[in-house]
Amino acid sequence: MTGRPLLILVLGWALCPPVAGQAVPRQGCDLCHGELELLRQHTATLEEAMALLAPATTLLASAHRGMSCAECHSGFDRFPHREGGFGTRTCRSCHEAAEETWASGAHATESEAGCTACHGVHAVASLERLRAADAIPERNAVCATCHLEAPSGTGDAHADRVLCTSCHNPHATLPVADPGSWMHARRQASTCGACHDETSLEWTDDAHAAAVSGQQGIEIVDGHIRTPSCAGCHGAHPILPKAAPDFATHVTERCQACHEDYSESFADSYHGKAATLGSDQVAQCAGCHGAHSVYPARDARSSVSEDNLLETCRSCHPEAGAKFAGFRPHAHPNDPNELPQIYWTNRFMIWLLMGVFGLFGLHSILWVGRSAAQVIGRADADHDAKRGSVS
Amino acid sequence: MTPASIDAAQRGAGGYVWRFKLVHRWTHAIVMVSFFLLVLTGLPLRFSCAFWSEPLMRLLGGVEMAGRLHRIGAILTFGYFGFHVAYLVGLLWKADERRSMLWGEDSIVPQPRDVTDFIAQIRWYFGRGPRPRFARYSYMEKFDYFAVFWGVAIIGSSGLVLWFPELFARFLPGWAFNVATVVHGEEALLAAGFIFTIHFFHVHLRPEKFPLDAVMFTGRATAEYMEEEHGLLSGRIEARSGETPSSVSIPDLPAPAPTRRQTLVAVIFGFTALGFGIALVGMILWGASFC
Numbered sequence: 001m002t003g004r005p006l007l008i009l010v011l012g013w014a015l016c017p018p019v020a021g022q023a024v025p026r027q028g029c030d031l032c033h034g035e036l037e038l039l040r041q042h043t044a045t046l047e048e049a050m051a052l053l054a055p056a057t058t059l060l061a062s063a064h065r066g067m068s069c070a071e072c073h074s075g076f077d078r079f080p081h082r083e084g085g086f087g088t089r090t091c092r093s094c095h096e097a098a099e100e101t102w103a104s105g106a107h108a109t110e111s112e113a114g115c116t117a118c119h120g121v122h123a124v125a126s127l128e129r130l131r132a133a134d135a136i137p138e139r140n141a142v143c144a145t146c147h148l149e150a151p152s153g154t155g156d157a158h159a160d161r162v163l164c165t166s167c168h169n170p171h172a173t174l175p176v177a178d179p180g181s182w183m184h185a186r187r188q189a190s191t192c193g194a195c196h197d198e199t200s201l202e203w204t205d206d207a208h209a210a211a212v213s214g215q216q217g218i219e220i221v222d223g224h225i226r227t228p229s230c231a232g233c234h235g236a237h238p239i240l241p242k243a244a245p246d247f248a249t250h251v252t253e254r255c256q257a258c259h260e261d262y263s264e265s266f267a268d269s270y271h272g273k274a275a276t277l278g279s280d281q282v283a284q285c286a287g288c289h290g291a292h293s294v295y296p297a298r299d300a301r302s303s304v305s306e307d308n309l310l311e312t313c314r315s316c317h318p319e320a321g322a323k324f325a326g327f328r329p330h331a332h333p334n335d336p337n338e339l340p341q342i343y344w345t346n347r348f349m350i351w352l353l354m355g356v357f358g359l360f361g362l363h364s365i366l367w368v369g370r371s372a373a374q375v376i377g378r379a380d381a382d383h384d385a386k387r388g389s390v391s
Numbered sequence: 392m393t394p395a396s397i398d399a400a401q402r403g404a405g406g407y408v409w410r411f412k413l414v415h416r417w418t419h420a421i422v423m424v425s426f427f428l429l430v431l432t433g434l435p436l437r438f439s440c441a442f443w444s445e446p447l448m449r450l451l452g453g454v455e456m457a458g459r460l461h462r463i464g465a466i467l468t469f470g471y472f473g474f475h476v477a478y479l480v481g482l483l484w485k486a487d488e489r490r491s492m493l494w495g496e497d498s499i500v501p502q503p504r505d506v507t508d509f510i511a512q513i514r515w516y517f518g519r520g521p522r523p524r525f526a527r528y529s530y531m532e533k534f535d536y537f538a539v540f541w542g543v544a545i546i547g548s549s550g551l552v553l554w555f556p557e558l559f560a561r562f563l564p565g566w567a568f569n570v571a572t573v574v575h576g577e578e579a580l581l582a583a584g585f586i587f588t589i590h591f592f593h594v595h596l597r598p599e600k601f602p603l604d605a606v607m608f609t610g611r612a613t614a615e616y617m618e619e620e621h622g623l624l625s626g627r628i629e630a631r632s633g634e635t636p637s638s639v640s641i642p643d644l645p646a647p648a649p650t651r652r653q654t655l656v657a658v659i660f661g662f663t664a665l666g667f668g669i670a671l672v673g674m675i676l677w678g679a680s681f682c
Contacts, residue, residue, distance in 0.1 A: 270553070272439075274458075276440065276444075277445055278448060279455060282454075317557050319557035319558075320560060324556065324560035327556075327565040328566060333569070339566050339569070341569075360585070364593065368592075368597060375598045
């Protein structure tokens with residue numbers, strides 16, 4: 001250590017010695033620990049200097065603003081600091097419950113992301129700040145430093161509007177397949193329901209809710225959750241806003257992941273074809289079956305039950321009469337078990353096409369062979385005639 | 392290569408003869424335009440899973456816009472269909488036209504001659520006889536003509552059912568819409584496939600005519616062409632060949648040669664249609680194979 005900075009340190013300490021219980025107790029520490037430039041001159045690396053940096057302004061803006069340095073750091077009350085005998089209190093010494101929860105989560109068991117990985121060291125955000133709406137992007141950015149695949153940006157209804165930690169328990173962070181996870185299929189209705197309360201109430205007794213309540217595990221297919229749950233149909237990252245032009249198509253794809261048979265027959269119908277090609281006007285799965293009150297057709301509450309079907313059709317076709325609902329939106333014209341009128345019409349059309357193209361195809365092929373022979377023959381004859389006239 | 396040498400109807404010796412009236416040619420042109428509009432806007436829906444269907448829909452301005460264009464095509468179709476039926480009724484009204492319209496060498500009505508022509512054609516394929524000499528309309532042309540009636544009736548009626556489902560559901564059972572969907576799609580496939588392969592081959596692409604026969608656009612053909620394609624008319628054409636060319640398109644009368652400009656327009660129109668049609672056949676084949 002060279003002479004001059006030491007002199008400054010001594011002078012600084014002499015002028016403003018740390019006094020316990022004083023209103024601005026950090027002032028003495030701040031003289032050195034608030035100045036990166038200064039710290040850097042007494043440390044081997046920048047990292048070391050950064051580790052020692054704790055400006056009063058940072059602490060005053062943090063959740064710990066009422067506390068003095070000495071409340072966490074012991075053994076530094078003399079200056080120059082003595083060798084050895086230092087101590088730093090852990091977060092646990094005050095936040096015991098939080099740490100216990102954390103210890104059960106994936107941040108403790110799967111990684112080494114401790115308190116400071118998310119909360120920082122001296123810039124510990126206050127609860128008000130953690131919950132402030134304008135802090136959401138900044139809080140989510142903290143998660144994104146490790147969770148690079150985390151959602152962000154445009155197209156996601158939640159991006160910059162919902163905290164990661166609103167859906168994912170920040171302390172007991174668990175994989176979605178764990179029944180303790182806030183995002184486990186059986187808990188999504190309550191987690192998402194914290195904001196989407198009406199939707200979640202509507203959902204709680206429909207066919208999907210009934211299915212998921214009996215389901216322990218969770219199945220992930222192609223990165224999508226296959227269990228009927230909020231995220232099972234809406235996805236999670238990104239989650240499309242309802243106003244997005246491809247919202248219905250996106251949800252339909254999720255329906256198709258489980259209801260394969262119905263999805264094929266839907267894709268063969270005009271509704272399905274137009275939807276596939278980007279129409280947002282036609283009925284897709286939820287257009288007829290509902291979204292959060294889906295019941296099998298035999299259930300009187302179903303939007304496609306015998307009594308409700310016509311009313312459902314009328315939401316797009318207001319003039320529809322009783323016979324209208326007899327249309328089969330999930331027909332299989334190629335299946336002999338389909339209504340005979342539909343099956344046999346399809347058979348007849350296929351035979352008609354085969355017959356017409358077979359007959360006229362053959363007619364044309366024979367013609368081209370004969371004409372070609374004739375055209376070649378004529379050319380040869382012309383050629384011979386010319387040769388004859390020359391010789 | 393001059394435009395005239397592309398047109399099969401302008402090849403060969405002899406003066407020009409009128410084959411189609413102006414009203415025939417205009418009707419045919421409107422049939423073409425409406426048909427292309429219908430196929431182009433309907434095909435992506437028929438083969439919605441084909442790779443080309445989504446870009447084509449976007450190009451057409453989206454599914455809703457394609458639907459509107461398809462209905463415009465339908466209105467055009469019902470329009471020319473109605474016009475043509477009225478035209479036929481008008482002709483039948485005139486006693487002197489009635490006989491030749493309904494029977495004989497000038498008639499488009501199928502008759503025993505067509506069966507014998509067909510048999511002669513098959514014999515010719517196998518070198519067992521001369522090529523049949525056709526009357527005003529060969530059996531292939533008659534089939535083409537009546538196929539439009541059949542097609543418009545079937546595709547048009549099923550299309551109307553699908554266009555106004557609420558109206559038709561008042562007296563049709565619900566499954567009728569499933570049947571109409573199947574019929575409309577398959578019959579349209581038959582029509583498009585037939586026109587763009589069989590009709591194209593028979594009229595334009597067979598070796599005698601390749602690559603284009605513009606007689607339906609210019610309305611006229613050489614006497615040699617008429618002798619080859621409609622030999623039975625030769626006597627009549629010969630008899631009137633001395634008259635001065637008629638500027639009005641009256642069949643069998645001598646005609647002035649098509650101007651270079653007329654030929655050019657006909658060739659461009661014809662090749663555009665051929666190109667579109669062949670591209671659509673490719674799309675149909677892809678869709679039928681992989682959808």
